[in-house]
Amino acid sequence: NAGVTQTPKFRILKIGQSMTLQCTQDMNHNYMYWYRQDPGMGLKLIYYSVGAGITDKGEVPNGYNVSRSTTEDFPLRLELAAPSQTSVYFCASRPRQGSNQPQHFGDGTRLSIL
Amino acid sequence: AQKVTQAQTEISVVEKEDVTLDCVYETRDTTYYLFWYKQPPSGELVFLIRRNSFDEQNEISGRYSWNFQKSTSSFNFTITASQVVDSAVYFCALSEVRAGANSKLTFGKGITLSVRP
Numbered sequence: 161n162a163g164v165t166q167t168p169k170f171r172i173l174k175i176g177q178s179m180t181l182q183c184t185q186d187m188n189h190n191y192m193y194w195y196r197q198d199p200g201m202g203l204k205l206i207y208y209s210v211g212a213g214i215t216d217k218g219e220v221p222n223g224y225n226v227s228r229s230t231t232e233d234f235p236l237r238l239e240l241a242a243p244s245q246t247s248v249y250f251c252a253s254r255p256r257q258g259s260n261q262p263q264h265f266g267d268g269t270r271l272s273i274l
Numbered sequence: 275a276q277k278v279t280q281a282q283t284e285i286s287v288v289e290k291e292d293v294t295l296d297c298v299y300e301t302r303d304t305t306y307y308l309f310w311y312k313q314p315p316s317g318e319l320v321f322l323i324r325r326n327s328f329d330e331q332n333e334i335s336g337r338y339s340w341n342f343q344k345s346t347s348s349f350n351f352t353i354t355a356s357q358v359v360d361s362a363v364y365f366c367a368l369s370e371v372r373a374g375a376n377s378k379l380t381f382g383k384g385i386t387l388s389v390r391p
Contacts, residue, residue: 193378200283202365202381218378250319260307260326260369263379265319 162186166251166266173241173273181236181269183251190256192234193263194218194226196247203250209234210256241273276301278368280382287356288390295351295385297366303327307369308342308349309379314362325349356389363387 167182185192190211195203195218205218209228223245225237234253238245248270252263277300287293299308310322323333325342333340337354353360363384370378 200383202278202383203379204381205378208378248317252319260324262309262321262324264321265311267318270317 164251164253164264164266166249166269168269169267170270171272173271175241175243175273177241178237178239179241181249181271183234183236183266184232185253185264186232187253187255187264188231189253189264190231191254192228193252194224194234194236195250195252196220197250197268198247206236243273245271246273247271276368276370276380278366278380278382280366280385282385283383284386284388286388286390289358290355292352292354293356293387295364295387297349297351297382299347299349299366299368301368301370303370309367309369310340310351311365311367312362313365313384319365358389358391361387361389
């Protein structure tokens with residue numbers, strides 16, 4: 161089972177460039193999430209989606225955009241990369257039923273903005 | 275607002291020692307879920323345990339045990355006879371539960387555990 165797949169695993173961007181972090185899951189999960197992890201700061205929620213066509217902001221949405229055209233895919237877009245966006249990004253998903261269900265995480269994308 | 279506090283930032287022990295990782299949470303909800311995740315040096319996040327607010331029974335799974343106490347809003351994690359492979363960052367997380375809620379996870383800052391041979 162593939163679970164949650166994130167691509168790329170590593171990327172270096174120049175300031176002002178744009179890119180899309182890809183996330184896809186094959187578990188037919190309705191809920192999907194994007195987090196960023198900064199050293200010593202835990203994970204902070206950027207955006208989340210409860211189903212295709214529905215997205216909402218999390219704790220730290222500035223500088224990012226998302227879309228959810230299918231159940232499987234939840235890409236995260238950086239339009240104008242800034243050094244403050246250097247971080248490790250995690251995508252996660254979980255089924256709709258049961259708030260007690262754990263989120264399944266991808267392996268992360270390590271992004272550096274120089 | 276929800277909050278998860280992991281006051282310990284780094285812990286270093288020698289192999290075979292027991293170690294307890296502390297987690298204190300804040301929530302106004304009467305129903306909620308608590309989780310522990312492990313992040314080994316390879317970077318992925320591994321789910322360890324889930325506990326709901328109705329169930330204060332302690333749980334043991336092999337060398338791992340969890341102590342949930344609502345009275346002190348704590349959900350502590352103990353590793354018995356630690357091993358080098360236990361070296362990782364451990365996160366405690368809290369999930370709200372409401373009708374139609376999106377069950378967002380609030381994470382603590384994590385505890386870096388180093389187990390020396």
